[in-house]
Amino acid sequence: MKKKRITLKDIARETGVHVSTVSRALDPIERKSITDDVANRIQAAAERLGYRPNRIAAGLRTNRTMTVGVMIPDITNLVFPPILRGIESVLEPLGYAAIIVNTDSERDREVRLLDVLRDRGVDGIIHAAVLRSDPSIARAAQDGLPVVTLNRKVEQSTIPSVVNDEDAGICEMLRHLKELGHTRIAHIAGPQELSTGQLRLSAFRKAADDQAIEVDEALIRVATRFNEEDGARCLLELLDGGNVFTAVLCANDRLALGAIEALRDRGIDCPGQISVSGFNDMPLLDLIRPKLTTVRIQQYEAGRTAAKLLMRLVNSAEDDAIPLETVLPVELVARESTAPVAAGGPSSR
Amino acid sequence: MKKKRITLKDIARETGVHVSTVSRALDPIERKSITDDVANRIQAAAERLGYRPNRIAAGLRTNRTMTVGVMIPDITNLVFPPILRGIESVLEPLGYAAIIVNTDSERDREVRLLDVLRDRGVDGIIHAAVLRSDPSIARAAQDGLPVVTLNRKVEQSTIPSVVNDEDAGICEMLRHLKELGHTRIAHIAGPQELSTGQLRLSAFRKAADDQAIEVDEALIRVATRFNEEDGARCLLELLDGGNVFTAVLCANDRLALGAIEALRDRGIDCPGQISVSGFNDMPLLDLIRPKLTTVRIQQYEAGRTAAKLLMRLVNSAEDDAIPLETVLPVELVARESTAPVAAGGPSSR
DNA sequence: TTATGTCATGCAATCGATTGCATACACGGA
DNA sequence: TCCGTGTATGCAATCGATTGCATGACATAA
Structure with missing residues (x-):
């Protein structure tokens, strides 16, 4: 019953070329090094067979999973869902997906979940958990994993952060x-x-x-x-x-x-x-x-900003100067729960 | 600067055995086929070097990513965060992580995001998006991908579902x-x-x-x-x-x-x-x-139930009878917004 | 001592895509 | 006709872990 997955090899057999040619024809950047005629035939065969690239295999070779990790304290906290939508609004169009984990602001959970993310080879991490000082995330960043923090800075580090004012x-x-x-x-x-x-x-x-x-x-x-x-x-x-x-x-x-x-x-x-x-x-x-x-x-905007920063880190040229701290403006919303002080002035109760 | 990842090969070199021996020694099930002495030496070396298995590589070989997809309409809808925590409460202890996507209840988004998940080789999908009738998810299930739906049934399918009563x-x-x-x-x-x-x-x-x-x-x-x-x-x-x-x-x-x-x-x-x-x-x-x-x-419980079902599907023996529909009880909560009808009875306004 | 069996370990293929390098072919100029 | 240049395509290694099968060592029994 289980339908076999279509691979490059299948397309190669179908079109009579080598897998490497197929790989190139399907890569928008490499495609120009292939004869249009051949490339078109490959493209057509790929679509006909319903080819879907195996990102796992590609990831093993390229060390890129097109997946990022997002660490938050608790998704049931109302501030986080808009942040996540903001993050997604940037990542999804670029082909990235997010693995979201809840730390419950517990140190050992945080350490464990960080490993969960690293084991899955995430290309970067957005860290919105609010524990102060955190050696493990700093170590991850030092190991070369792109990290952006949201709403908190890791002391004495070069991890870019997005904070609200x-x-x-x-x-x-x-x-x-x-x-x-x-x-x-x-x-x-x-x-x-x-x-x-x-x-x-x-x-x-x-x-x-x-x-x-x-x-x-x-x-x-x-x-x-x-x-x-x-x-x-x-x-x-x-x-x-x-x-x-x-x-x-x-x-x-x-x-x-x-x-x-x-x-x-x-x-x-x-x-x-x-x-x-x-x-x-x-x-x-x-x-x-x-x-x-x-x-x-601005939760949504904060998420967007963090995600954009992370994307710059992940795809950075060496000379790309990433701002270390981005401060987003806040806005006072005066509603009904505040009013002029009562006529008599303050009195003891 | 970028620290090199420790692989089985490194441990093998360190302990003077073959990588396959290392692989077995580190697998709790295969471990018993290895001499205790050797296994311990390998274990020790792994810890000393800070070995972390590369799930990408393992996934390529085994076709298991220990990652599942979760599709919901919109995380900012208050009912979903508790569901996600319920799901996580089951998955995380088993070593699974979740990729969460928001469909916004749009058909084309749903189709696209399903591909995002399949491309990443998720081991299964929990689908809590509430579009009625949906050929793409049914097709995915037919292709052999374990799927559980939450709060809605896909008509005429054998996809297990969890619904509230x-x-x-x-x-x-x-x-x-x-x-x-x-x-x-x-x-x-x-x-x-x-x-x-x-x-x-x-x-x-x-x-x-x-x-x-x-x-x-x-x-x-x-x-x-x-x-x-x-x-x-x-x-x-x-x-x-x-x-x-x-x-x-x-x-x-x-x-x-x-x-x-x-x-x-x-x-x-x-x-x-x-x-x-x-x-x-x-x-x-x-x-x-x-x-x-x-x-x-029971949002949290519904998430847990769906996740448990999915885990059974993913690791099912052929003869494991998965219930097709699980109905969770609901509870009336009488508070202040309902009261006996006013004395005069209904009157036109 | 040899045959037989058991158990630990090694070997090598495999998963699917990517990519540096090699090769073959075409075409243009002398 | 021959050489050079360029370009399209093929070849094969590689990423890291898993796993069926082979092998070798050692023990026990005949």
Whole structure:
């Protein structure tokens, strides 16, 4: 039942030429070194027989698989699907396919999955997992495997990276809150072992400093995970700590959504009494009330950019200067969850 | 700079044996045919040199790539990431990796991407794209490529499929609404060129019939896409058509969310005046008010089941009887968007 | 001691495409 | 007619691992 695969040899037999001639006739670049007549006959035979090149065999010889690896923490995290579509939008037209693996941000999984990719001979890797410092990926890059990182830099390496301008996003959000009259601004930070968590917290500190906003350490809570539960927990801790604040800048949307839920449970109005802001502008956000003020990150574009960079690395001439860092702009999206500070000004609760 | 890859030949030279001996020593099954002493020396050398098998070369010889293809319509659709994690949870421990492609439900893309997968010599395909009837995937299966479909069956084929019990879900939801006193129940159906859209509409008709609920064709609107805009549009058409109804059973959650938004815009209370139900139980649903009553589908489990089936196909003994259809149970999740019909009973608007 | 059997290991073909080099043929000029 | 040049095509090695078969060593039994 199993239909036999058509190979170059079959076409060679059919057209009475040598396999190498067939190989050349079917290669758009080499084709010109073959008589048109012969090349056409070969082409016709290939189509008639339904020839499909065996990339495995070609890959063994050429050391190119036309496949790249993509490492992300978790595909169920809403930010990643658009990134993947962005990557695919670049790779697919060029004939590349992607093997996607989820690291769950675990070091040993990451190491193991990196081997999974290397064993399959991927031509390059886009690494969007957010563990800080990572010797294995750096080693892979040193071994000559093209690597691009997304949303995080590997310290002291020459691995090109694509990052969103998170600093600017935090800064703009802080300015937005300040302009609404807020002065007592809390921050629910993300996990500090993730680079986004760490980055946004330090950006918050720096932006506050720049804008002469006092940073009360009591108003900073660090979440252990980027989810609603932890956002709610942190907000309740802020409230129960007897702190005075009129706005909460959260390190991502899910923390913000959890915070808003916690406020609702306590009967505190958002944005009437307390403003809340998020980060990422994840999908479906405009279905949730109040609509969340957040910072939009160009996920799709980031994926595209990373993929284009990788393609340049993979096919690079020696003299092609690859930018080491590409920063993509972000955009503040003011919706309903932030509002001018209430008339009476901040009061203790 | 580029470090040379370690091959069997390197280990053979190092240990003074033939490559075939090395190959056998490193194969857990063949290992027993080798003297322990030699096998250990080889093992040690392999580890010392950091040997990693070249799956490309092995694949050429054995025609196994330890890679499978996964075809889905669109990874940014929330139902698919959990399915992929389910698939991965089965494949990864067995040493398989997945190449994921998005078809966007377009026939020519689907055909092209199928070739992308076949060219890379995938050992099998999990097909979760929902176009009805599809000659190319059937042909692939006939050529001997193991294929499993998810959430849709290819007509008149022997391709094993995994489906969720959508009929039962629709039926239960209808019973739920009936028990709340609703008799005039509208249906916002999904696109009829997608199998889920079609399936759920016919399930609705059948369930209504079984439960002696009158089906008013004027109360059935067919959306052209599974999104909020179309849900809203369909609901407004229902309202503006001067129809009388107290509940809307929607073919998926996004249509339902759009419908609820449209109701809100019109100042109609949900569930006070009109109940709305969804389908799928997508993530983040409990953040949206009113919390949507819906049917929970086991996405992760469906992915696992499909992957397990595929693994059986790939490694099947001839006499292994593969179930042609696996139906997974669904679960009604009653939340806040459905309520008893208002006291006065249905009234025209 | 020889025959027989067993088991470990080596040999070489194979998978399918690519590619540097060799060869053969055509054509033009002297 | 002969040589030179160019170009179309063939030849064969190669990529790295797998595997059927051959071989050789050693042991046991006759």
